[in-house]
Amino acid sequence: MATTTIVTGHDRLPALMSLMTGDEKHDRSATSTLDVLWVLYDRFLDIDPDRPEDPDRDRFLLSKGHGPMAYYAVLTAKGFIDEALLPGFGGYGSPLGQHPDRVLLPGVEIGSGSLGHGLPIAVGTALALRARGRAARVVCLVGDGELDEGSNHEAIALAGRLALDRLIAVVVDNASATHGWPGGIGRRFTVEGWTSAEADGRDHDDLERALHETTPGRPHVVVVGAGGSA
Amino acid sequence: MTDGMRTRFGRVVDELLDTDERVAVVYAVIGTREFGAAGRRHVDRVVDVGIREQAMVGVAAGMALEGFRPIVHSYAPFLVERPYEQIKLDFAHQGVGGVFVSIGASYDAAASGRTHQAPEDVALMATIPGMQIHVPGHPDEVEALLRRIVPGEGLHYVRLSTRTNARALPADGSLKVVRGARPGSPTVVAVGPMIDPVLEATSGLDVGVVGTTTVRPLDGDALRGLAGADVILVEPMLEGTSLPAVTAALADRPRRYLAIGVPAVEHRRYGTADEHDRAHGLDAEGLRRRITAFVA
Numbered sequence A: 001m002a003t004t005t006i007v008t009g010h011d012r013l014p015a016l017m018s019l020m021t022g023d024e025k026h027d028r029s030a031t032s033t034l035d036v037l038w039v040l041y042d043r044f045l046d047i048d049p050d051r052p053e054d055p056d057r058d059r060f061l062l063s064k065g066h067g068p069m070a071y072y073a074v075l076t077a078k079g080f081i082d083e084a085l086l087p088g089f090g091g092y093g094s095p096l097g098q099h100p101d102r103v104l105l106p107g108v109e110i111g112s113g114s115l116g117h118g119l120p121i122a123v124g125t126a127l128a129l130r131a132r133g134r135a136a137r138v139v140c141l142v143g144d145g146e147l148d149e150g151s152n153h154e155a156i157a158l159a160g161r162l163a164l165d166r167l168i169a170v171v172v173d174n175a176s177a178t179h180g181w182p183g184g185i186g187r188r189f190t191v192e193g194w195t196s197a198e199a200d201g202r203d204h205d206d207l208e209r210a211l212h213e214t215t216p217g218r219p220h221v222v223v224v225g226a227g228g229s230a
Numbered sequence B: 001m002t003d004g005m006r007t008r009f010g011r012v013v014d015e016l017l018d019t020d021e022r023v024a025v026v027y028a029v030i031g032t033r034e035f036g037a038a039g040r041r042h043v044d045r046v047v048d049v050g051i052r053e054q055a056m057v058g059v060a061a062g063m064a065l066e067g068f069r070p071i072v073h074s075y076a077p078f079l080v081e082r083p084y085e086q087i088k089l090d091f092a093h094q095g096v097g098g099v100f101v102s103i104g105a106s107y108d109a110a111a112s113g114r115t116h117q118a119p120e121d122v123a124l125m126a127t128i129p130g131m132q133i134h135v136p137g138h139p140d141e142v143e144a145l146l147r148r149i150v151p152g153e154g155l156h157y158v159r160l161s162t163r164t165n166a167r168a169l170p171a172d173g174s175l176k177v178v179r180g181a182r183p184g185s186p187t188v189v190a191v192g193p194m195i196d197p198v199l200e201a202t203s204g205l206d207v208g209v210v211g212t213t214t215v216r217p218l219d220g221d222a223l224r225g226l227a228g229a230d231v232i233l234v235e236p237m238l239e240g241t242s243l244p245a246v247t248a249a250l251a252d253r254p255r256r257y258l259a260i261g262v263p264a265v266e267h268r269r270y271g272t273a274d275e276h277d278r279a280h281g282l283d284a285e286g287l288r289r290r291i292t293a294f295v296a
Helices: A009-018 A024-044 A069-077 A083-088 A118-131 A151-159 A184-190 A202-212 B005-019 B032-041 B052-063 B076-081 B086-095 B122-127 B137-147 B192-201 B220-226 B243-249 B273-280 B282-294
Strands: A059-062 A138-143 A167-171 A195-200 A222-227 B023-027 B047-050 B069-074 B098-103 B132-134 B155-157 B178-179 B187-191 B208-214 B212-216 B230-238 B258-262
Touching: A009 A024, A009 A151, A024 A069, A024 A138, A024 A202, A059 A118, A059 B005, A069 B208, A118 A138, A118 A151, A118 B023, A118 B086, A151 B052, A151 B220, A167 A184, A167 B212, A184 A195, A184 B032, A184 B187, A202 A222, B005 B023, B005 B032, B005 B069, B005 B137, B023 B032, B023 B052, B023 B230, B032 B047, B032 B137, B047 B069, B047 B086, B052 B069, B052 B086, B052 B212, B069 B076, B076 B086, B076 B098, B076 B122, B086 B098, B122 B155, B122 B230, B137 B155, B137 B243, B155 B273, B192 B208, B192 B282, B208 B220, B220 B243, B230 B243, B230 B282, B243 B258, B273 B282
Parallel strands: A059 A138, A138 A167, A167 A222, A195 A222, B023 B047, B023 B069, B069 B098, B098 B155, B132 B155, B187 B208, B187 B230, B230 B258
Antiparallel strands: B132 B212, B178 B208
16 A cells, blocks of 8 residues: 655754753653644644744743753744754853743743743733633643642642633653652642543554643643553 | 812822723732722722732732732721731732722731731832832821822832821822921931921921931932931831831942831730830830930
8 A cells, every 4th residue: 555754844943952952851851742732732722833922822831841842843843943043052152051931932822941930920811812812822831840830739739719711731741750640630730620630651543632621711631641651 | 278188199009090091909808998889889909808818918919910000008007917928929929910908007006016016017018020119298298298199100009007197298109398497407317207206306496307208218319418427217117117218329428327116025015105105116206315415
């Protein structure tokens, strides 16, 4: 049977990632988020690199700022970052650091790196959009280890009470939390009024499905397993 | 005086919420009395996050990123010390502005103990790049400050207190002569609520007194024009907090400096603010003793 190889942006990601060296400590963190970042930017988020300040754009907040090579690779494939910047990754004059800085990089919604900051900011962003009557969605990516930070749990409880149904948290579960999450990560959210879905972190269709399983009046969490065991 | 700083703060912000759609208020339970009514009129812009101070600052930052002008309010230790990293990263590092307003000061509620005392707040806020810091000494100054900085841009910290002076300064960021003296006489720089105790302490002495509500940026040009060879800084927070700003402004020639404020000690006393002032030598008698010894 004849097969056709379709060269998509996704196929370019490993090559783009390879242009960035010097942050091997965060390699695992980067590769664990690559597919979910791709699905968000390729299939879900309404964002245009030509209009990075569009007030109606969806907001993507990378709270887990560790291992941003995957993020930079996806932003490059989608036209937000000039590929020529990638080899300078981590350099003194580069806008691409080992943790991203929104002031240096148009299209990046928040600077992150210290864990536990993104989700409270995302709650504020969702509140602001609601106050302005805008329907844009706010997606915040956190790690399962990052969930140890108590600030996340302040935000999880608050978002549920405030019924922020344009807010989606994506938790990449590498089973890296020191003491684990007995009973599952999703339960931490559903008890506060969120809806929860699980997805296989390597299955793009499954990720897309889980992102869309939202319910009016409730924030939504997608728990992304590393290879199908969410 | 008909009201205190906190009451005036609530009244002015209530009005600003009605007249400026950029204004938002984010607080953590403390402030329900001031903002409860406004919250019913502006349900999306007045947010009580519950007892969640990290989320309070993060939520306010998210609103700032979307163009709102958040006023963030709590008791000083819970506004500044507990979520310090959120102020540093969620506001300053993201490059957005906001107005932080605290109550409690160093030990307004002395009987509440150390957990509710924050003489260190201004020193911490002074480490935040771009943070402008105001220590008003009168409710009129609070109102003038809010009407100037809330419609503006940038990061501001306003430190409210129950300790007030009899008269208000203009609160326009400038240093003012409160009591003149002969040229070359020692100069006391009195910050916010310390102006009246300093005036009483220096009565009859050949000492000039200048006052300010804004300590960052300090009005260095005015200070250079007014300061004598001996400079005494008296502030109602951690001793020496504003000394770097004073010495930086007065680097033009050699001077002697004395910084008077709240010492960095675990005092472990309850009681009243006046009793704490006496213990730390911040009442008029203690101030006079230290100032006269320094200029003798």
